[in-house]
Amino acid sequence: MSAQDAAKRETAATSEVDAKRSRADQPKPFVSIPDNFDGYALDSFCIPKHYEDSLERILLPHGIIMDRVAKMARDIVSDLEYEPLTCLCILKGGHQFFADLVDRIKMLNESGPLSLPLRIDFIRAKSYEDDHSTGKVQIIGGDNMESIRGRNVLIVEDMIDTGNTMVKLLATLREYEPKTLRVASLFVKRTPLSNGYKPHCTSDRPSNTYPTRASPLLPLLMSTAFLDTGFEVPNHFVVGYALDYNEYFRDLPHVAILNDTGKEKYKMSSHD
Ligand code: HPA
Ligand code: MG
Secondary structure, X not given: OOHHHHHHHHHHHHHHHHHHHHHHOOOOOEEEOOOOOOOEOHHHOOOOHHHOOOEEEEEEOHHHHHHHHHHHHHHHHHHHOOOOEEEEEEOOOOHHHHHXXXXXXXXXXXXXXXXXXXXXXXXXXXXXXXXXXXXXXXXXXXXXXXXXXXOEEEEEEEEEOOOHHHHHHHHHHHOOOOOEEEEEEEEEEOOOXXXXXXXXXXXXXXXXXXXXXXXXXXXXXXXXXXXXXXXXXXXXXXXXXXXXXXXXXXXXXXXXXXXXXXXXXXXXXXXX
């Protein structure tokens, strides 16, 4: 091959990578639940008897969550163009979303002409007691994180609230030099305590403008760790679909707003 042909081929390859990257970085739609959204009465849906007195309203019925997860799976697979993927489940809250997301990716693998080779792993991210100097987290469980080197990695999280743990987890995982690092969070809370790590995406309502306290790491992380979001939710404490309050409510299929009775009944001191 002539030097000119080699140069042409290299330019073509580079522009293909750039095109892929810009496709993957395109804003993705997400669902924004407005602050004045009333949700649904508890007696409109089936809920476990043991939680009936502890919930205010149902914010998201299970079926809507499942439909949104199906679309998130499709967006992720299509952005990756069927390149191999490692899905990292952040326990415990992420387990239900992770299971359903991976199920949908597997369904896409079985039904289409192309398929995406998938690896899975399960970790917990624990902030160090004194993490001011490091900005890192301790990763508990899972394989040796060296296994993510050079791989496309998707972190699967239930909720981004302040964003502090996620920003530290991203900084920690980046040290293992994955090929790409991306986050799928089913929920992002609209809270003034957010550090600014919020959806890169467009929503069906322009709500993604709440004030935040920007972390110094953000510009780097925002530019390199794309955030897929299921639902942006108002600043309530929500439970269900594996999100807990002191380890309770993970067994509730819908996502609901906890009421004062629930907060009192399941507060830390009254249970082991
Ligand atoms: N629900 C459950 N866990 C959480 C929440 C929430 O609203 N915010 C932060 N962790
Ligand atoms: Mg979590």
